[in-house]
Amino acid sequence: MTNKKKADTAYLDIAIPQNAENLQLPDPSLLQFYKNYENRIIWIDDEITTMTLEYAKMIMQWNFEDKQKNIPINERTKIKVVFFSPGGDLEVNNCLVDTISLSQTPVVGVNVGMAASSGCFIYLACHERLTLPSAEFLIHKGAGQFSGSYNDVVAAILNYQRQIDELGKFVLSRTNIPEDIFYENFENDWYLSAKEAIEYKVADRIIKSLDEII
Template structure:
């Protein structure tokens, strides 16, 4: 084979490998996925939707970061903090309990940041954070919520009793994590109780109103 033909064959082969024949099918990486991995590297979690069983993934992430820090023998005060950013309408009570326990048991500091709304379960999870910040116009919602019961009479009675226990434990939890007087809490917990950022500071729901992003970035 002549040198010119051999060179042409090599170049053609290389081009077939390096350049897809159907360029229009090329797809860029999903920007949402890229942002997720960037946040993961920075230990940032966004709870910006309804709290469901999918939210349990965040508990797994917090446990994983604690495990990594422990394996690396990093003292608690020197660990890179986990930041949980809230814009949530609330949701599942059992998932709420799991995340509340996970955050409270975390040896790695968990910082909660309300950027818009921390409602119901979103607010309870926020209260579990070791440090709590809020945007100036963010809001909080504390309430009992509404249980859903179905089944036989005995099933419904058992579910109601369990729900009452959960609500009592939630009330004790809120009082233990805030400066809300018990009489004020009991008066408002029966209904939807909305708090502004300033009211959240007053009652110890939040520690500080953010005046610059530099405080949390």
Template sequence: MNKDYLQLEFDNLGSEANYKLADPTLVDYYKRLNNREILINQDIDDWIVEWTQEIVEWNREDKDIAIAERKPIKIWINSNGGSLNAINELINICNLSKTPVHAIGMGKCYSAGGLLLMGIPKGNRYILSSTEALIHDGSTGSYGDTGKVLDDLERTKKIEEDTKRFILSHTKITESEYDKNYRKNWWLDANEIIEKGVADHIITNIEELF
């Protein structure tokens, strides 16, 4: 049986529940956990370990349930981006998950947020009509000795090659189109997101979000 996270929070309050109202933010957080929803509206590296652990835990709860009968996990994305290493970890967990994982792009799917959207299993990637995605090149973030800067540059080139392969394999973007655009801030509106295969479907009925 799935955990009732909100009930657990009230149980933890004990006798204090008689005179102390729960933090509304905390109530909303546990409500989302009960609904198997992850809300990403900050830098993606901030909560990566907790998000991946929740997905693992939901799979553990479902291990004796047929995949077709499992309650899907929903990831709501409205993010400026974050750490590439962090987003790769979350994408890997989403693709290892036997419990279906769906993503809904809302407003901003920038940088690593866009990679997360396109990295969710195909067919499960949704956006609102106002959603934008941003694809751009990397940053070395390097300073100091020439040798260290050059080492960082080589690492950045390797990361860019890996990111290019990832984008080409998860979208309909061609190599020539990618090479032409990735050195700039490449903005995609909702229709272009669908056209380029970054997501699969624009939501037109609110009931699709339930």
């Protein structure tokens, strides 16, 4: 009887780890990120900062994988970039605009709420552009922040103006907005509804069913 009791105790000690109470489940947001990664879905749903550069790396990696496998462009799994962003860093914007524009693997942009400022410029770089019916767009010059000596500030302002001029040309090349209307509104905050975005070819079409993007 005593031996049986000892055997049961030993078995229980092995079957149930004493530190089981310290075990933690994976972070749900991290699990969702990897699910999205497997399906080539990127969410730009925050301010655009240097952290957003990770998305440029992902797009480059998927292009590399498709090229290594010799997958024809029209047979590649599309990359979907979902937007709900207030905008942000201009240099990061430029990197993503170039990366998406140069991507051989097709990139689909989906505005689910707001594509503002640099969020809108990045959206315009996508090869196919969809929008939810109530989503909005914001196009504007923004405001640069300058500091330092007089010469430093002058150089920074000139460089900022060059970047803004290039962005203006980029918007005109990706839409059918008349040049006079564009520059008249570009000076200020110019909000566009989904319907107006379709009229100006900022977006290609309004989504009527989630099946179109899922």
